[in-house]
Amino acid sequence: MTYFPQITQRLLTGGITITLVACVSYWILSLISPNLALDLSLDQYLNNILHGDFGQSQFYHQPNLEIIFEKLPATFELVIITSFIVALFALPLGLYTAIAPRQKLARGIMAFSLLGISVPVFLTGSLMVYLFAVELNWLPAFGRGEVVRVGSWSSGLFTVSGWQHIVMPATALSLTLLPLFLRLIRAELIQVMHSNPVRLAQAMGITPWRIWLSYGLRNATLPMITMASLQFGTLMAYTLVAETLFQWPGVGSLFMQGIIRGDGPLVAAYLVLVSIMFLLFNSLTDLAYGLFNPHLAPWRQQTQQTRQGTP
Amino acid sequence: MTSPLLKVTNLHVNFISRWPHEPNIDVLRGVSFDLYRGERVALVGESGAGKSLLATSIIQLFDSSARIHEGQVEFEGQQLTQLKPKQLRQVRGRRIGMVFQDPMTNLNPSLTLEQQLLECILSHRNIGRAEARLVALHKLRQVHIPAPEARLQQYPHQLSAGQRQRATIAMALALEPALIIADEPTSALDVTMQAEVMSLLTHLCHSNGVALLLITHDLSLVAHASDRCLIMYAGQIVEQGPTSALINDAQHPYTQGLIKALPQMSSPGQTLFQIPGQMPAAQELGNHCSFAQRCEFAHDACWQQAPNMPKGIGHRASCHLLTAAEAGAEI
Amino acid sequence: MNAAKYHGHHVWRRFRRQQLWRQLKANKTAFVSAIILLTLGVLAILTPWISPFDPTNMQQQNIMDAELPPFWQPGNESRFLLGTDGLGRDLLSSILYGLKNSLWIGFWAVLLQFTLGTSLGLCAGYFGGWADRIIMSLADFQLTFSSLMLAILVLAITRAAMGAHDYHIWSPWLLVLVLGLADWPQYARTLRASVLAEKHKDYIAAAQVLGYKSRHIMVFHILPNTLSPLLVIATLQIAHVILAEAALSFLGIGMPYANPSLGGLMGAGFEYMLSGIWWIALLPGLALLTLLLSINLVADWLRDALDPKNLGQRP
Numbered sequence: 003m004t005y006f007p008q009i010t011q012r013l014l015t016g017g018i019t020i021t022l023v024a025c026v027s028y029w030i031l032s033l034i035s036p037n038l039a040l041d042l043s044l045d046q047y048l049n050n051i052l053h054g055d056f057g058q059s060q061f062y063h064q065p066n067l068e069i070i071f072e073k074l075p076a077t078f079e080l081v082i083i084t085s086f087i088v089a090l091f092a093l094p095l096g097l098y099t100a101i102a103p104r105q106k107l108a109r110g111i112m113a114f115s116l117l118g119i120s121v122p123v124f125l126t127g128s129l130m131v132y133l134f135a136v137e138l139n140w141l142p143a144f145g146r147g148e149v150v151r152v153g154s155w156s157s158g159l160f161t162v163s164g165w166q167h168i169v170m171p172a173t174a175l176s177l178t179l180l181p182l183f184l185r186l187i188r189a190e191l192i193q194v195m196h197s198n199p200v201r202l203a204q205a206m207g208i209t210p211w212r213i214w215l216s217y218g219l220r221n222a223t224l225p226m227i228t229m230a231s232l233q234f235g236t237l238m239a240y241t242l243v244a245e246t247l248f249q250w251p252g253v254g255s256l257f258m259q260g261i262i263r264g265d266g267p268l269v270a271a272y273l274v275l276v277s278i279m280f281l282l283f284n285s286l287t288d289l290a291y292g293l294f295n296p297h298l299a300p301w302r303q304q305t306q307q308t309r310q311g312t313p
Numbered sequence: 314m315t316s317p318l319l320k321v322t323n324l325h326v327n328f329i330s331r332w333p334h335e336p337n338i339d340v341l342r343g344v345s346f347d348l349y350r351g352e353r354v355a356l357v358g359e360s361g362a363g364k365s366l367l368a369t370s371i372i373q374l375f376d377s378s379a380r381i382h383e384g385q386v387e388f389e390g391q392q393l394t395q396l397k398p399k400q401l402r403q404v405r406g407r408r409i410g411m412v413f414q415d416p417m418t419n420l421n422p423s424l425t426l427e428q429q430l431l432e433c434i435l436s437h438r439n440i441g442r443a444e445a446r447l448v449a450l451h452k453l454r455q456v457h458i459p460a461p462e463a464r465l466q467q468y469p470h471q472l473s474a475g476q477r478q479r480a481t482i483a484m485a486l487a488l489e490p491a492l493i494i495a496d497e498p499t500s501a502l503d504v505t506m507q508a509e510v511m512s513l514l515t516h517l518c519h520s521n522g523v524a525l526l527l528i529t530h531d532l533s534l535v536a537h538a539s540d541r542c543l544i545m546y547a548g549q550i551v552e553q554g555p556t557s558a559l560i561n562d563a564q565h566p567y568t569q570g571l572i573k574a575l576p577q578m579s580s581p582g583q584t585l586f587q588i589p590g591q592m593p594a595a596q597e598l599g600n601h602c603s604f605a606q607r608c609e610f611a612h613d614a615c616w617q618q619a620p621n622m623p624k625g626i627g628h629r630a631s632c633h634l635l636t637a638a639e640a641g642a643e644i
Numbered sequence: 645m646n647a648a649k650y651h652g653h654h655v656w657r658r659f660r661r662q663q664l665w666r667q668l669k670a671n672k673t674a675f676v677s678a679i680i681l682l683t684l685g686v687l688a689i690l691t692p693w694i695s696p697f698d699p700t701n702m703q704q705q706n707i708m709d710a711e712l713p714p715f716w717q718p719g720n721e722s723r724f725l726l727g728t729d730g731l732g733r734d735l736l737s738s739i740l741y742g743l744k745n746s747l748w749i750g751f752w753a754v755l756l757q758f759t760l761g762t763s764l765g766l767c768a769g770y771f772g773g774w775a776d777r778i779i780m781s782l783a784d785f786q787l788t789f790s791s792l793m794l795a796i797l798v799l800a801i802t803r804a805a806m807g808a809h810d811y812h813i814w815s816p817w818l819l820v821l822v823l824g825l826a827d828w829p830q831y832a833r834t835l836r837a838s839v840l841a842e843k844h845k846d847y848i849a850a851a852q853v854l855g856y857k858s859r860h861i862m863v864f865h866i867l868p869n870t871l872s873p874l875l876v877i878a879t880l881q882i883a884h885v886i887l888a889e890a891a892l893s894f895l896g897i898g899m900p901y902a903n904p905s906l907g908g909l910m911g912a913g914f915e916y917m918l919s920g921i922w923w924i925a926l927l928p929g930l931a932l933l934t935l936l937l938s939i940n941l942v943a944d945w946l947r948d949a950l951d952p953k954n955l956g957q958r959p
Contacts, residue, residue: 033805080873116944120936122887123930124894125908132917132926134397143918196376198418205374205413206484207406216432222422234788242796243891247914258895261800269804284788 012288016281023277027270035060035266056271061263063307066221066271070253076146076253080171081241087176088183095180096187100195101214113185118181123240127247134170142167145247171248178232178240186229190222196222224294231287234280252289316328316390317347318491318524319371324384326363326370338595340366342548350491353515355535355556358545361592364528367545368494371526372405389491407437410485410523412495412514413631416477416502420469424610426453427465430484437488452483475506482514492524500529511538517535532571536560544568544630547592547603554628565630566608580635602633610634634642667949674945681938688744696723697737699904705732711916714779714923727923729909730916735923739931742906745899746935749819749889750882756824758878761831766862768832769839780836783829791826793889798822812900819898823885830877838870870948879943883936890932908930 028047033036038060050057053131056066099108135143147163194200200217208216242254247266249255253272260268326341341363348354358364366379368411371386373393386393389408393401405411413419421429430449431442438445446465453461456479469477478498485493499507515538518525527538535542535556541558544552545566552565563569570588572578578587590607602608605615614633622631668675687694695705709732713720720727726735768779786794799822803811811818842848843866851861890907892898899905901912906928913924 007412030801030805034801052778102671116940117937120883120940121933122891122907122936124891124907125933128910128914128917128925131914132922136918136920136922193805196413198413198734199421201374201376202411202413202419202481203421204413205369205372205405205431206433206436206488207402207404207433209402212432212436216428217421221421232787233790235788235793239790239792239891242793243895246895261804262896264804264807266804269801 030174031270058265083172084175092183100191115181123178319348319388355539410490414497552630677938677941697734727856753823765832765835771835847955881938
């Protein structure tokens with residue numbers, strides 16, 4: 003099969019990157035908690051990581067891996083709900099403003115998006131907290147609410163109070179990210195609609211609807227995936243800020259607390275784990291890329307050829 | 314005399330400026346010509362003369378701020394400028410096909426040839442998929458693409474430039490239009506491919522009775538590929554007529570310059586001829602002959618008034634020298 | 645003739661041709677935003693003279709003046725127009741100083757990004773080969789991480805390593821450095837694409853044949869033709885850097901508390917907001933919003949105005 007070399011290459015570069023990050027995090031550990039680092043040498047540290055031992059938190063006196071994995075569900079659920087809301091609105095709105103840019107509604111949406119990218123997430127969050135928690139007292143200002151344990155995963159999505167708590171952080175994040183994605187989608191669609199294949203399709207008299215589907219959306223999907231994956235870092239950054247503001251018990255606020263307390267082992271472990279997650283995410287997007295991109299799918303052609311019996 | 318298939322009358326196309334304090338730019342300034350059923354007409358001119366714009370104006374395919382602000386385009390008895398978008402879509406592809414210049418960027422990279430051809434065919438004809446596929450295969454064979462069944466399943470990036478351009482030609486022919494407009498169809502191909510694809514195009518048009526409007530900057534192509542020729546300069550047609558008459562007895566100084574500039578017209582070791590100067594930009598044109606500044610025969614009349622294209626059929630050119638000669642001949 | 649002066653003259657002529665002033669007057673939204681932005685800029689520069697109090701001066705602070713509301717609410721004092729914060733500092737002065745600091749950091753960070761990104765982009769595009777490969781892999785690597793995330797990580801860790809007190813002595817410079825280094829790839833990629841397109845044009849070959857040095861060609865021949873998209877990026881980046889600085893200060897890893905920042909005021913004022921004292925957190929937020937919105941509107945207009953498709957349409 004032709005794509006094995008690509009997978010091994012990715013695993014290799016990933017491994018090298020993680021090792022580099024681990025070395026850097028060891029150095030950071032020695033900077034933040036110098037006394038602890040005296041007992042641990044670099045190769046011992048690397049060896050530990052290879053065996054799944056990410057050290058113990060100075061503050062919590064528990065293994066870092068455990069602490070981080072315990073807080074992970076909170077961040078994960080927040081990110082999932084936010085992504086869901088953003089995807090739900092950004093795609094149709096982006097499509098609409100690209101198809102009919104002169105309509106009043108489209109112009110209004112674009113004006114809203116310009117406002118949206120000028121309002122930082124902590125301003126939206128503060129306003130929401132003041133309005134809905136302090137003044138109106140409809141929603142809780144911080145925390146995660148009641149959680150339900152599903153195996154080793156603590157979920158806030160099964161309780162009413164859990165949903166009450168996630169509404170504001172997720173909405174604040176969505177309101178910040180939605181304009182960004184809306185503009186990206188719109189820009190990509192407009193660029194595709196001015197391309198040569200679309201011109202030929204129009205010259206051939208194909209209806210606008212079919213052109214939008216077969217040419218517009220289809221050819222814009224790949225660049226949109228690329229752009230969306232580039233925003234993952236931004237999503238992480240904004241989530242961290244939102245977690246701090248709403249005192250959401252996720253890995254972001256855990257990191258900030260570790261920083262303020264000077265908890266070296268925790269910070270170092272966080273860095274390594276976040277890098278691993280990042281690499282996994284990039285690999286997933288590469289996979290999605292391969293699924294959508296005919297150029298990178300040599301195996302598709304090969305399987306078709308073997309089915310048809312031609313060499 | 315039969316009525317022409319395509320009749321363009323006094324077409325003026327300009328670009329609308331974005332800012333209210335800036336004027337619009339006229340690019341096509343009064344283009345008129347006829348095209349009859351089954352004939353092959355070449356539209357020749359250098360870059361910037363307005364050839365491609367003329368082609369897309371005929372089917373009203375403007376992608377920027379260009380628009381027709383005067384003139385008419387009549388095709389098969391219909392005024393194309395007056396059609397509603399839905400009616401225009403029925404003319405595009407079905408009655409007028411297009412072949413664009415760059416085969417590398419014109420096909421949809423995410424669709425297989427089959428998907429692309431079928432989408433085109435099924436947009437206009439009410440037939441089943443199987444029958445449409447047979448039509449597609451037939452056309453691919455006509456353009457000499459080897460192993461068409463396999464090619465149908467392939468994506469454009471798996472085909473060479475020559476094959477892609479043939480596929481585009483097949484797509485244009487698939488709906489059996491009355492006219493095909495080909496905008497520099499071979500300019501982006503290797504020299505070895507150019508002659509082959511060109512002769513394929515002209516031969517297929519001829520055998521299927523399809524009229525061909527061939528846009529090119531290459532005068533040497535024109536001799537074999539066309540019955541009639543239109544020479545375009547600075548947004549106007551300056552000379553038109555049967556190709557052989559035009560090449561052997563060019564009347565407009567610009568055409569004469571183009572012919573003299575052909576490498577075949579110089580002997581080995583001789584410096585190649587070049588028309589001095591450059592085509593004026595749209596802003597520099599006015600009520601004078603647009604070629605005057607480069608013309609060796611320019612005189613006062615050329616600067617005072619723009620010459621007109623004589624009415625009628627046959628070989629004619631818009632030049633003050635000709636009207637003066639006629640006036641002189643009459644006297 | 646002095647080569648630099650000659651080419652500078654050309655660049656200026658090219659911009660005048662685009663008639664930016666008339667375009668600005670034509671677009672009302674952009675015009676108003678530009679005026680607002682200019683006003684904010686002037687206020688920021690004049691802050692040391694026009695600010696009623698000096699929030700960095702601890703002598704002027706009196707804890708008895710703390711938590712006073714703005715002038716339209718009961719219980720206010722007329723000398724504190726927008727109220728006071730938890731330490732008794734005048735909020736209006738803090739906001740003015742915060743604006744000044746934001747614009748100052750924005751300016752220097754963008755200058756650093758621009759210079760670095762432009763130089764690297766020019767080299768990558770013009771020289772090609774291994775320089776191109778190295779610079780572009782570095783740029784790609786940095787682009788996959790968001791600049792904000794990188795800034796948060798680097799600055800947070802620096803703060804943890806240095807301790808809060810030392811960190812806040814250095815933080816303004818660190819902010820400029822980190823934010824400046826974080827976003828240079830955008831400029832480099834855009835410029836490299838433009839340079840690759842221009843490199844093969846005849847006027848470059850002519851300059852090479854005439855014996856001009858590479859550096860001279862890059863700066864005086866290629867760069868003026870590729871400046872427009874870079875200016876748009878730079879304007880957008882000012883807003884981006886100001887937002888990043890505010891976010892970092894909100895988190896406590898940006899400007900020190902003693903030297904006010906709009907984000908820092910919001911961070912410190914958040915707790916007070918929960919007890920109903922909303923002005924400490926929300927008024928600086930309003931100022932920040934106005935600043936960012938006006939910059940983004942002007943940047944949007946600038947992108948359309950410098951669009952090369954509009955060049956050459958002269959009367």
